[in-house]
Amino acid sequence: MSHTPPKDHAGAKLGMWLFLFTELLLFGGLFLLYGAYFARYPREFAAAGREMHLGFGTVNTIILITSSLMAAMAVTAIQRSGRRLAVYLLGGTVLCGAIFLFNKYLEWSAEFSRGIYPGSPLLATVPPGESVFYSLYYVTVGLHGLHVLIGGALLTVVAVRVGRGTIHVGDFAWLENGALYWHLVDLVWIFIFPLYYLVL
Amino acid sequence: MEPTDLTPPPAGSFWNDTGRSGITSWIFSTDHKRIGLLYFYSVFGFFLVGVLLGLLIRIELMAPGRTIMGPQAYNALFTVHGVVMVFLFIIPGFQGSFGNLVMPIQIGARDVAFPRLNLFSWWLYMAGAVIILTSLFTGGGPPDTGWTFYVPFSERTGTNVSLAVFGVFIVGFSSIITGVNFVTTIHRLRAEGMTWGRLPLFVWSLYATAWVQILATPILGITLVLIMAERILGTGLFDPSRGGDPLMYQHLFWIYSHPAVYIMILPAMGVISDIIPVFARKPIFGYRMIVFSSLAIAAAGSLVWGHHMFTSGMSDIAILVFSFLTFIVAIPSAIKVFNWVSTLYRGSISLEAPMLFALSFILLFSIGGLTGLILGAAATDIHVHDTHFVVGHFHYVIFGGSGFAFFGAMHYWLPKFYGRRYAEKPAVIAWALMFVGFNILYFSMMVLGLKGMPRRYYDYLPEFAPLNLTSTIGSWILAAGLVLLLVNLFRGLRHGERVGSNPWGGATLEWSIPTPPPTENFAEEPVVTHGPYDFRGAGIP
Numbered sequence: 001m002s003h004t005p006p007k008d009h010a011g012a013k014l015g016m017w018l019f020l021f022t023e024l025l026l027f028g029g030l031f032l033l034y035g036a037y038f039a040r041y042p043r044e045f046a047a048a049g050r051e052m053h054l055g056f057g058t059v060n061t062i063i064l065i066t067s068s069l070m071a072a073m074a075v076t077a078i079q080r081s082g083r084r085l086a087v088y089l090l091g092g093t094v095l096c097g098a099i100f101l102f103n104k105y106l107e108w109s110a111e112f113s114r115g116i117y118p119g120s121p122l123l124a125t126v127p128p129g130e131s132v133f134y135s136l137y138y139v140t141v142g143l144h145g146l147h148v149l150i151g152g153a154l155l156t157v158v159a160v161r162v163g164r165g166t167i168h169v170g171d172f173a174w175l176e177n178g179a180l181y182w183h184l185v186d187l188v189w190i191f192i193f194p195l196y197y198l199v200l
Numbered sequence: 201m202e203p204t205d206l207t208p209p210p211a212g213s214f215w216n217d218t219g220r221s222g223i224t225s226w227i228f229s230t231d232h233k234r235i236g237l238l239y240f241y242s243v244f245g246f247f248l249v250g251v252l253l254g255l256l257i258r259i260e261l262m263a264p265g266r267t268i269m270g271p272q273a274y275n276a277l278f279t280v281h282g283v284v285m286v287f288l289f290i291i292p293g294f295q296g297s298f299g300n301l302v303m304p305i306q307i308g309a310r311d312v313a314f315p316r317l318n319l320f321s322w323w324l325y326m327a328g329a330v331i332i333l334t335s336l337f338t339g340g341g342p343p344d345t346g347w348t349f350y351v352p353f354s355e356r357t358g359t360n361v362s363l364a365v366f367g368v369f370i371v372g373f374s375s376i377i378t379g380v381n382f383v384t385t386i387h388r389l390r391a392e393g394m395t396w397g398r399l400p401l402f403v404w405s406l407y408a409t410a411w412v413q414i415l416a417t418p419i420l421g422i423t424l425v426l427i428m429a430e431r432i433l434g435t436g437l438f439d440p441s442r443g444g445d446p447l448m449y450q451h452l453f454w455i456y457s458h459p460a461v462y463i464m465i466l467p468a469m470g471v472i473s474d475i476i477p478v479f480a481r482k483p484i485f486g487y488r489m490i491v492f493s494s495l496a497i498a499a500a501g502s503l504v505w506g507h508h509m510f511t512s513g514m515s516d517i518a519i520l521v522f523s524f525l526t527f528i529v530a531i532p533s534a535i536k537v538f539n540w541v542s543t544l545y546r547g548s549i550s551l552e553a554p555m556l557f558a559l560s561f562i563l564l565f566s567i568g569g570l571t572g573l574i575l576g577a578a579a580t581d582i583h584v585h586d587t588h589f590v591v592g593h594f595h596y597v598i599f600g601g602s603g604f605a606f607f608g609a610m611h612y613w614l615p616k617f618y619g620r621r622y623a624e625k626p627a628v629i630a631w632a633l634m635f636v637g638f639n640i641l642y643f644s645m646m647v648l649g650l651k652g653m654p655r656r657y658y659d660y661l662p663e664f665a666p667l668n669l670t671s672t673i674g675s676w677i678l679a680a681g682l683v684l685l686l687v688n689l690f691r692g693l694r695h696g697e698r699v700g701s702n703p704w705g706g707a708t709l710e711w712s713i714p715t716p717p718p719t720e721n722f723a724e725e726p727v728v729t730h731g732p733y734d735f736r737g738a739g740i741p
Binding site for chain 1: 313314317376379380381383384387388389414415417418419421422423425426429433434435436437441442443444445448452455
């Protein structure tokens, strides 16, 4: 490039917010299906929802909210030139993400061993509404898990760049946008958790 | 043969001012003009592929019974024709090519807000395209579901639907990124004095389109993910035997794919709104109403998807509501047509090639729009649903509308970027051939549909034979015009007469900078003092 245009932080953030909209709408399609099928199969959804492991869900909610807090603190830290602190906080965020996924692995293993997974022989015998519930659960939570992975990778890159000093107090749009993405991951879970574990 | 003048474009233009050389100076360039041309040649290449497939469909339908292929090949053919034309040509078409080429200059910016993301969106587009093409030759063969991938067939067919759907998903992601980039660019990078009320209407239409891309495309994304989940994991979310509902698929699909029609047509309307005042030598009539109607189409168009599903078994109330909303969309569309016609009134009209394409847009789009009302009214839709009438209607809007606007934009803007122009007379002949061929091709289809010929069948009853033959002959006339257009245009861009900075006498900013544009567009950031169609203010006689 023959010229470097002046950095536009407000523009970078506007772009990120627009992108977060699209992510919300992506999950919105699944919530729409949840709404439509819940209206059709309220009893089956309730029966299936009671089978979910509330413990795993609660622990994971706490973990994700904590991680989001650390991501937000990292943004404040860098504004106060606390570079090392920001790196630690981002590391903590990514670690929480990893624990979240490990919990998910344990939970899914438990479900699989009971024969609850898409296309399983057991689900072919339960009432249709329950099978829909479990399928939606796996698709939604699976897609969310993918976003945890992407967000974790993103924040790892950001942490490395903060450590190297390419993201600093004068230019931390990357860190802010990375944290915004992580909050989105958190926010989507805040909707998934009650819909699948609590309200039914 | 006249001597060809192959002297390179003047130093400092975006053609030669670059750090890299050869192909890498293009495929790794973050210059919006180079990315625009990358997009242009990519989408136009796929357009030509789609045209060839379409011609093959018409040859198969030339006579009843098997003509050149069997039913399975025919199913694959119309599916791939649809997927290529919709997802690889017309959805990314305007935004990627002319949006990139012209929009930053029109708002007085050096580039888009996120130049690297812009390049990334082209790479994603190409990756998606390669995946779609791969799906044709691997696995169970090319998909045969139609471009709509309707369940339950798309879940059960043995053809390579999963890979094709994944490719479309990637292309959709590219479309989202372009949308985010353009909204941010238009908000943040307008030059001093480029108020919202002075934005060229092409920019306004891109802005409305970008919002549709942002808000609707994710729904397509999740729908495609669900098809893959259905096929690979067996989730059964659309399978009635396991509690799913195929109607839910149709809803999700059309929540995106109807607004997608406006992604295809809105920028075309913007092109027309830019061309008509220049060739009528008159400021646009009703600037504010055209802006309003673009936004209204984008908003209302997002709420009418159910009109694709009148015969699907949806509730009667839903049918009534969707039918009503569909009629609402006709209002802003009509506002545009009336404004264009009013702009022409008492104008000093010069009938050059871009203007001919623009004028034929008005006629063809009006036919397409009015036949859309026949489909939007629930009662008449029952009669013509899934017939060739729908095929004719859709092509009038998207080919006669967006396609002709695309050709108009090629003649209007490409000389600016190449510094040379095409010959006028062959361009007019090409336009005339295409216009005549187009109407023979698609009007026959609409009549066939009214007589009851269904779409997507490779065979038909003997009484439909004469009109099908007529339609096929029309496709050849159209193709002949297209070949002439291509030869003339691209020959002209290489060897044609040189053009100055403002060959048409336009008042928008792209005509105020040298031809071809310099890498950074403007020597210094411009200060805008007049509206986009204020010819007197721009000092144009």
